[in-house]
Amino acid sequence: MVVRAVAGQETAREEIARRAFRIALRTATATLGSRPDAADVAGDVTADVLAGLGRLREPASFDAWVHRITARRTLRALRRRSEQSACDLPDDAWASAGLGTDEAIALREVMRRALEQLPPRQRLAMALRYVHDLKEAEVAAALGCRNGTAAALLSRARETLRLDPLLADFDPAPCGESR
């Protein structure tokens, strides 16, 4: 499909765009907490992907390549937002998730708190790990760091969440345990 898209086949390009947008949208939403912001990032990622498709030497590594672009774009967006407001997670993400009951509001606050505590790269690592079920090595590739660094990011993120009294029982599966 990548080859056909590079060659200019419209349908293949649309599928490529949809796939890239989907990957980026999910990662960015889980990192930024806002679907509209994530859609902006996903649009940028998709534009990058369509523009750079001709340079992708190994079509089989398409997803990994998109993850790398997404990581870069998402971190940039996250840092830009951090400069404006340290932990300003808008409500729209939670509202759009259909959470409205008291319990859901409580869950939302827990999630807000969890994300607020994580620095950008840890948020992104967690998103890659738990949204896309990437292995540690794949998370590292997306972040452009060593495997050990990715493992440390994930470990610290889990530890941070574990130390939070509201998330005291949080015990996600270790990295790479399942796919």
Added chain:
Amino acid sequence: MSTEPDALRQLYTYARALEPTSAEIQQTLARCQRATSRTPGRRHAAVLAVIVMAVAVLVAALVANPFSRSGTVSAAEAKAQAAAALDFQGGWHITRVTTTGEVQPGKAPVFSGAVTEDAWHAPDGRMRVQSTIAGAGFGVCCSLILYAGGERQIYMADRKSTYVHRFALAADLRDDERAFLPPSAADLYRAAYRDGRVRLAGITRVQGRDIYRLEFDWLGSSYTLSYDSSRRVPISSEARTPMSRFRLPAQTAGARGSFVSRVRYTTYEQVDPGPLLNRHLTLPAGARTAKQLSDAPIFVPRPVQGASAARLARAVAHHMPGILPATAHLADASYAIVRQLAHGGMAAVALIPNHGGKVSVSMLGLGGRTTLGNCISIAEIPHLGGEAVTTSTSCNGTSLGFWNHDRTNALVGGTTTARRVDIRLHDGTTVRATLRRGVYFAILPAAKARYPFSILTTARDGSIKRQLGAIWTPLPQPLPGE
């Protein structure tokens, strides 16, 4: 297990279930359509289309009097010139450089890297297009496409690979070639002339030559051509489309700029069939030693509504790895909707059960969009007995756009709760979709499908939900007067 881990998992479940909306995809494609004329192939259509446009607008200019104003060419002679220039049945050689970008009010235009395309065409249908891309941020890249001997060969020197697609039917090859050289693109400009749309915006004299500036507007875009009447060649052209064209009226805030595509022609000449042309209609020597990879076409039995679509589903899974979830039941796929198209081809929507991947609507939460959990895949069989062209595939009920070179534009989507689906177009007219087995299908008027529209879903309880949609159809577009 406490609720907290569930809560975090729920957060990620939310993210995992997200699907881009049709409007998001189409707007991104629209945004990239000109910007990504860097990628080889797509730009061939656009670029060559504008080349043909140049010739066609020339016709308009020649016949519609502006030439006589210069006193250098009579109207009759202009008509004869234009007729010859429009005859693309013969051999020709065109080289052009395209830059694309955005223009915002009060700001300097931002253009991407340039794409240079060198195209040779023979009267017997052989065509070779070599593309070279150069620009900041994405280095230099090139590709080479050759149509000859019933095959499409894409040679990528950097990968040392040649991708070969052998067509079973000549008609399928012609359709594919039209994606790179749509003959109908010329129709747009002929029609613009016939419709009296082309106007002469000015004549300037440059180095002793009369340069005509010809303009016309169509479907929200404006087109300009600079034509050298002395040398009888187009010099440059520009297509400009306001960003607001891709938005509904309520969305126009922040979309005041325009997408711009500028083309400069460096070669524009007729070439008689013979050794010179033949020499340029081959792949380079490196292609002979490159890895030959087969890009096999998809063949399926003639689709019948309700019949098995297993072969199509397997072909989709094979040609687009990862597009269907592992939980999809390919063997149980069936055709939910089959429609005969105006040009004689068929469009078929396959419903592929996906029992393992169902996602709750509340978790999707995308403006009340309904969801299937099952997957839908659209295929077109342009010519009976020929290959199937898979256009789009989606799970989770995302609506999909469908278009082809015969200007059929359709919207397809999935819904588990609707009893009726209507498409409200930008001008207020409504098209009712066919709804069968949780899949809807609506053919939209080509001209109106170029604008965003609303999808109105009426649930069984009578409630109506609305979401935005758009179909981006780069070429060909409906003609003036159609």
